[in-house]
Amino acid sequence: MTAPTRSLLVADARTKARNRAEARFRAYGLAAILLSVTLLGILLASILSNGLSAFRQTEITIPVTLDAAAVDKGGKGDLSSLRATSATAYGKLIAKALKDELARQSIPTAGLSDKDIAALISEQAGADLRNRVLGDPRLVGQTVTVDALATGRIDGYFKGRVTLESAEKDSKIKPEQLHLADAMRDAGMMALRFNSGFLTNPDASEKRPEAAGLGVAIAGSLYMMIVVLGLSLPIGVAAAVYLEEFAPKNRFTDLIEVNIANLAAVPSIVFGILGLAAFINFAGLPRSAPLVGGLVLTLMTLPRIIIPARAALKAVPPSIRDAALGIGASKMQSVFHHVLPLAAPGILTGMIIGLAQALGETAPLLLIGMVAFVRDMPGLPPGGFLDPATALPVQVYNWTQRADPAFTERASGAIIVLLAFLLIMNAAAILLRRRFERRW
Amino acid sequence: MSISLFLLLLLALAAAAYVAGRARAEMVAGGDIRRLHSLPRQHGLNLAIAFALPALVGYAAWRMAGAGGGLWASLLILALGAASALAVWLALKPETRARNEVEAATKLFLVACSVIAVATTIGIFLSLIFETIAFFQKYPAAKFLFGTKWAPDFRGGSDLGVIPLLWGTLYVSAIALAVAVPVGLFAAIYMSEYASPRVRSLAKPAIELLAGIPTIVYGLFALITVGPMLRDWIAQPLGLGSSGASVATAGIVMGVMIIPFVSSLSDDIINAVPQSLRDGSLGLGATPSETIRQVVLPAALPGIVGAVLLAASRAIGETMIVVLGAGAAAKLSLNPFEAMTTMTVKIVSQLTGDTDFAAPETLVAFALGLTLFLITLALNILALVIVRKYREQYE
Numbered sequence: 001m002t003a004p005t006r007s008l009l010v011a012d013a014r015t016k017a018r019n020r021a022e023a024r025f026r027a028y029g030l031a032a033i034l035l036s037v038t039l040l041g042i043l044l045a046s047i048l049s050n051g052l053s054a055f056r057q058t059e060i061t062i063p064v065t066l067d068a069a070a071v072d073k074g075g076k077g078d079l080s081s082l083r084a085t086s087a088t089a090y091g092k093l094i095a096k097a098l099k100d101e102l103a104r105q106s107i108p109t110a111g112l113s114d115k116d117i118a119a120l121i122s123e124q125a126g127a128d129l130r131n132r133v134l135g136d137p138r139l140v141g142q143t144v145t146v147d148a149l150a151t152g153r154i155d156g157y158f159k160g161r162v163t164l165e166s167a168e169k170d171s172k173i174k175p176e177q178l179h180l181a182d183a184m185r186d187a188g189m190m191a192l193r194f195n196s197g198f199l200t201n202p203d204a205s206e207k208r209p210e211a212a213g214l215g216v217a218i219a220g221s222l223y224m225m226i227v228v229l230g231l232s233l234p235i236g237v238a239a240a241v242y243l244e245e246f247a248p249k250n251r252f253t254d255l256i257e258v259n260i261a262n263l264a265a266v267p268s269i270v271f272g273i274l275g276l277a278a279f280i281n282f283a284g285l286p287r288s289a290p291l292v293g294g295l296v297l298t299l300m301t302l303p304r305i306i307i308p309a310r311a312a313l314k315a316v317p318p319s320i321r322d323a324a325l326g327i328g329a330s331k332m333q334s335v336f337h338h339v340l341p342l343a344a345p346g347i348l349t350g351m352i353i354g355l356a357q358a359l360g361e362t363a364p365l366l367l368i369g370m371v372a373f374v375r376d377m378p379g380l381p382p383g384g385f386l387d388p389a390t391a392l393p394v395q396v397y398n399w400t401q402r403a404d405p406a407f408t409e410r411a412s413g414a415i416i417v418l419l420a421f422l423l424i425m426n427a428a429a430i431l432l433r434r435r436f437e438r439r440w
Numbered sequence: 441m442s443i444s445l446f447l448l449l450l451l452a453l454a455a456a457a458y459v460a461g462r463a464r465a466e467m468v469a470g471g472d473i474r475r476l477h478s479l480p481r482q483h484g485l486n487l488a489i490a491f492a493l494p495a496l497v498g499y500a501a502w503r504m505a506g507a508g509g510g511l512w513a514s515l516l517i518l519a520l521g522a523a524s525a526l527a528v529w530l531a532l533k534p535e536t537r538a539r540n541e542v543e544a545a546t547k548l549f550l551v552a553c554s555v556i557a558v559a560t561t562i563g564i565f566l567s568l569i570f571e572t573i574a575f576f577q578k579y580p581a582a583k584f585l586f587g588t589k590w591a592p593d594f595r596g597g598s599d600l601g602v603i604p605l606l607w608g609t610l611y612v613s614a615i616a617l618a619v620a621v622p623v624g625l626f627a628a629i630y631m632s633e634y635a636s637p638r639v640r641s642l643a644k645p646a647i648e649l650l651a652g653i654p655t656i657v658y659g660l661f662a663l664i665t666v667g668p669m670l671r672d673w674i675a676q677p678l679g680l681g682s683s684g685a686s687v688a689t690a691g692i693v694m695g696v697m698i699i700p701f702v703s704s705l706s707d708d709i710i711n712a713v714p715q716s717l718r719d720g721s722l723g724l725g726a727t728p729s730e731t732i733r734q735v736v737l738p739a740a741l742p743g744i745v746g747a748v749l750l751a752a753s754r755a756i757g758e759t760m761i762v763v764l765g766a767g768a769a770a771k772l773s774l775n776p777f778e779a780m781t782t783m784t785v786k787i788v789s790q791l792t793g794d795t796d797f798a799a800p801e802t803l804v805a806f807a808l809g810l811t812l813f814l815i816t817l818a819l820n821i822l823a824l825v826i827v828r829k830y831r832e833q834y835e
Contacts, residue, residue, distance in 0.1 A: 018727055025729035029630025032623045036647045036703075039696050046665040047657065238553035246550060258824075260557045265750065265820045266813065267757020269784050270564055273809045276791065277567030299560050306557070332543040353652075360654025363759035363784070367791045382444045393656040393760075400663055400764060408664055415657050426652065 047415050053159045054413025057195035057210060058150040060121060060184065064097040064129070065143040071133060072140055082137055090133075091118075091126030094148055107183045111176045120177060120184075122149035124204065124211035150190065152209040152406035154181050158192055161405060198413060202375050203395065209406035212399070214414055216374050220290050220389030221359060221421075223378060227294025227385065228358050232301050233351060237340075239302070240309035240347070245335050264303040271300045272364030280368060287369030288388035290378065296368060297358040305354040312346025313339060345436035352429040356422050362393040370394045392418045443503075446514050450495055453518065454488040457525050461487030464532050478538035486538040489545050490528040495521030568813060571797075571806035578800040584807060590770035590781075592790065592801040600804045602811060604770040608780035612691045612766055613755035615776065619695025620755075621748055624702025631703070632710040633732055644707070651700035655760040662693040662765030675777035683767065688776040690765035694755055701751040709743030709830070710736060743830040749823035753816040759784040783808045 006012060011019070070093055071085050095118035102109055102117065109117060125148035133139050149155075153173040156162035158181075167175045184190040201213025239260075247253040275296035279285045285292050316339045324334035365371075370390050378387035390398065392414060399411040458481075465483035469475045476483075498517040532538075576584070579600055587601020627647060631640050667684035670692075675681045713736050721731040737744070767779025768789065790805040797803070 018730070022727040022729045025732070026630070026634055029626045029634055032626035033630055033635075033643050033647070035623055036627055036650065036696075036699050037643070039699075040646065040650055042665075043653070043657070043661050043696070046661055050664060235553045235556060238550045239557065242547075242550035242554045246547065247554070256554050256558055259561050261824060262817065262820055263557060263560060265753055265816065266564070267753075267759070267784070267816055269757065269759045269787055270568075270809055270813050273787070273791070273806065274560070274564045274567050277571065277806075278563055281797065282567075299556075302560070303557060330539065330543060332546060356652070360656065362654070362656045362659075363763075363788065366788050369792075371792055393654055396656050396660060397760070397763070400660060411660055412664070415660060418654065419657070422652070422654070 047412050047419070050409060051412025051414075051416045054198055054409050054416075055195050056159075056192045057197070058155040058158050058190060059147040059193050060098065060125075060150050060190050061145060061147050062094070062097050062101045062189065063143050064094055064146045066093070066133060066140050068141050079134065079137060082134055082140070085130065087127035087130045089126070090129045091121070091123065094121055094125050094129060094146060097146070098148075101189065102180075102184075105187050105189070107180070107187055109180060112174070112180060116174060116177055117180070120150055120154055120181065122151050122208055122210045124149050124208050147193070149210045150181075152404060154178075154190075155210050156406055157181060158185070158190075159409070161409070198410075199417070202377065203373060203390070203398070205373075206402055206404065209402070209404050209410060212407070212410055214392065214395060214417060216377055217390045217392045217395035217414070218417070219378055220293070220370070220374075221392045223290035223381070223385055223389065224294040224297060224391060225355060225359060226381075227291060228297045228301055228355060229351075231294070231298045232305055232354065235298075236302050236305035236309055236351070236354075237347060240306045240313060241335060241340065243306070244310045244313040245339065246331070260303045260306055264307060267363075268300055268361055269363040269367070271296050272367035274299065275364060275368045286386055286388070288372045288374065288390070289386045290389050290391075291385040292368050293365050293370055293391060294385075296364050297361060300361065300364065301354045301358045304357060305351055308350025308353070309343075309347045312343040312350065315346065316342045342438070345432055345438075349429045349433050352425050352432070356425040356429075359421060359425070360393055360418060362391075362397055365391050365394050366397065371398055373398075392421075446499060449518065450492060450499075450521075453522070454492045457491040458484040458488040460525075460529065461485070461532070461538075464529055465538075468532055468534055475534045477535050478540075482542055483532060483536070483538040485542045486536075487525050487528055487532075489542065491521040491525035493521075493545065494524045564813065568806055568810040571803050572810045575800055575803035575807045578803065584804070588772060590786070592804070594796075594799060594801050598801055600800065602783070602808065604772050605781060605783045605786055605808065606811075607772050608687065608762075608766065608770065609756055609782040609784070611687050611776070611780065612694065612762060612782055613752055615688060615691025616694035616698060616755040617748065617752060619692055620698040620702050620751055623695075624699045624751075625706055625744065627699070628703040628706035628710060629732055629737075632707050633728065633736070647703055648700050650696065651704075653697075655697065655758060656764075658693050658697050659760040659764035662689050662761055666693050667765060670777065678777075680775055681777040681779075683777070683779045685765055685767035685779045686777045687766060687780050690762045691776070693765055694758055694761045697758070697761065698751045698754050701754055702747055705747035705750065705827075706740070706744050709740045709747065709827075712743070713739045740830075742826050746823040746827035746830065749819050749826070753819035753823070756819070757784065757812060757816050759788060763788055783812050787812070 070089065072082055073085055073089075095114070098121060099114060099117055125146070128149070129146055132144075151173075153162050153167075153170070154177070157167075157173075157178050162170070162173065162178070164175050164178055167173045167178055181190060197211070198213050199218065200215045201211060202216045204210075204212040243253065243256065243260075247256075275292060279292045279295055280287055320338050320342060321334050324338045325331070329337065369388075371394055372388055372390070374388050374390050376387075378384040378389045396411045396414045396418070399407040399414065462480045462484035464487075465476060465478075465480040466473065469480075473480060478486075495517055498520055499514070502513060502517060579598075584600055584602055586603065587599060588603045589599040589601050590604045592598045592600060627643075631643060635643065663684070667686070667689040670686065670689055671682065671684045675683075675686070675688075717735050717739060718731055721735040722728070726734070762782045763785050766782060766785065768781050768785060769779050770786070771778060771780045773780065787805045787808050790802055790808075795802045
């Protein structure tokens with residue numbers, strides 16, 4: 001008796017090959033998912049590792065004597081005569097104080113000129129001290145402790161961006177200055193501290209990356225979000241209610257529907273061109289204004305709000321409408337008193353996600369002039385809506401265009417702030433959905 | 441009178457009209473509101489609308505006519521609204537159908553809001569077409585459409601051929617799709633056919649997170665991480681180029697961005713394939729992967745093509761990743777490690793900064809915008825039609 005050539009109990013070569021193909025196919029699928037998740041991880045890790053250091057800044061702590069002769073050239077001691085003193089004069093005062101303090105602590109400064117020593121301090125430090133004195137004129141004549149910003153290169157040295165080798169080739173910093181910085185750190189004069197100015201200061205010029213902050217960008221983004229929320233919530237909900245509850249089925253409403261589906265997929269930069277042509281060139285609104293940015297983002301966000309709002313309205317069962325109509329409510333009353341409140345959580349969730357997308361949008365804002373360099377905070381509403389401002393994502397773009405590598409760190413830091421806002425908004429949307437979601 | 445002051449005044453007067461209408465309705469009813477056709481507050485609203493609507497329309501017409509906000513004109517317009525409200529107030533009787541009037545006005549508002557979507561499309565089209573016509577009057581259309589050289593010069597004598605930009609756009613998008621389609625499709629297949637509900641509930645939001653990240657973040661990622669990495673590890677050792685910004689950089693990063701567009705839609709579509717088809721195939725002894733390759737995917741193919749088309753439209757219109765990752769030099773080259781540029785990059789560069797709206801070098805951005813709009817519109821419509829048709833097939 002010969003053994004059977006084929007058996008269900010013994011896998012033949014062909015079955016083995018098929019099973020291997022099966023395992024391979026499955027592995028490809030798993031690999032695709034793992035790859036996507038890994039890429040997400042790398043993306044976030046890269047941004048975090050580049051940007052977290054933007055939240056810390058090197059400061060030089062020195063006592064500065066605010067000599068009345070030096071800071072009050074008018075000699076009257078009132079605000080107007082104090083204003084006559086320039087930030088440069090304060091800068092010189094700080095430079096001198098630094099030199100004196102180095103001498104007092106007997107920190108060696110061999111091989112460095114006075115100018116080299118003064119160059120450790122940011123050009124911004126003088127302006128900051130001037131503002132402090134203007135805010136409190138009684139400081140004149142006293143000795144105050146000043147936390148002056150160090151320049152971007154020194155800051156970069158403490159953060160590992162600048163090294164002794166790179167300083168050899170760098171015209172903006174000498175290795176001796178870095179040695180001095182080390183000595184100052186050991187003496188407790190220089191340290192990395194939390195950088196609150198990053199969130200509140202306006203942007204700064206190419207030469208002083210250490211002073212650049214997100215204040216104007218955050219204010220501009222906030223103003224734009226107010227405009228987007230104020231316009232797109234009522235308009236989006238009204239459009240969704242009409243299309244879902246009232247619209248007759250005809251060619252016109254079909255046209256509107258196709259239109260909305262299409263608008264949701266139009267490239268965002270096209271909305272920027274629309275904003276430039278319609279709001280700035282045609283309607284004559286000012287460039288760089290949060291109002292114009294808000295209008296452009298509203299048009300862009302509307303379809304992305306209408307679509308989920310319609311889905312939320314559709315999810316409310318017809319029995320609710322029938323019950324309302326049955327006890328004598330008008331169609332309008334049944335919608336506004338019963339259907340809309342029940343659909344509200346879903347609509348709000350879509351709204352928050354739409355707002356989050358609008359917050360991260362960059363390209364259309366570039367075209368309406370929000371890349372401009374803005375030093376002044378926009379005013380209070382309603383006038384502030386027309387003041388020039390920038391936006392968080394545009395500020396990131398702006399900083400990537402600067403030559404100094406210190407701005408790359410700032411750009412990554414700005415993205416962390418942006419992502420933090422997005423995270424909060426999306427978390428709110430998820431919580432809202434969890435809390436109020438209803439299964440019929 | 442400034443707009444905000446006018447609106448504030450209008451709001452205050454409308455509130456007054458509401459109170460007056462309510463009081464009048466209660467007075468007419470003689471203390472028994474059951475005698476009224478509509479509730480007092482509906483009468484109040486009716487009066488407020490009768491005041492605010494003509495005033496708003498009048499004010500809008502006045503501003504549109506190009507007139508400034510004169511004090512007397514504003515007051516006159518408010519008086520007009522007040523007269524209309526007064527007429528309604530005087531005519532108020534118990535049987536006045538205030539609710540119907542208010543509802544008609546509400547419906548008008550709802551219709552107006554849904555028409556904004558159409559108005560936006562018309563606005564986009566008009567703003568693109570007018571400036572494009574102005575551009576073609578200054579620069580020959582044939583040279584724009586078939587020119588192979590892009591060298592704008594604001595002193596005149598520019599070459600504004602769209603072909604190099606189109607090539608860059610398509611090259612970057614092709615690389616993006618080459619990354620996103622296999623990864624997205626396999627991810628979708630695994631999630632819909634193999635994954636346990638637990639894995640699915642974790643993996644799906646994680647992948648969709650990729651779609652929620654702003655494009656500027658991807659742009660920076662391309663600029664500071666992917667670009668230098670590709671340059672140092674691949675391009676320079678192979679002698680293919682020394683530029684961090686390249687078609688490959690932008691394409692790969694954009695591919696990561698559009699993975700969720702492919703995977704989400706494909707996942708929905710694969711899930712919509714009827715279970716009976718799978719059961720039939722498995723019952724005949726096919727392995728799950730054979731079932732997927734030979735039954736599920738062919739059945740889902742039109743929908744998947746739709747998803748890929750939508751992803752392609754996304755890639756073609758994407759701006760920030762290419763602005764930061766692809767470079768600015770317009771080139772016709774096959775080397776993926778060379779910096780090239782796209783239509784969206786040039787729209788940004790021609791329209792930012794000081795622009796002169798009479799120069800063809802500025803106006804060309806609108807022609808580029810129109811080209812981009814038409815390409816993406818065609819892709820979107822095609823994709824929508826395919827997906828819609830496919831959905832009907834199994835419903």
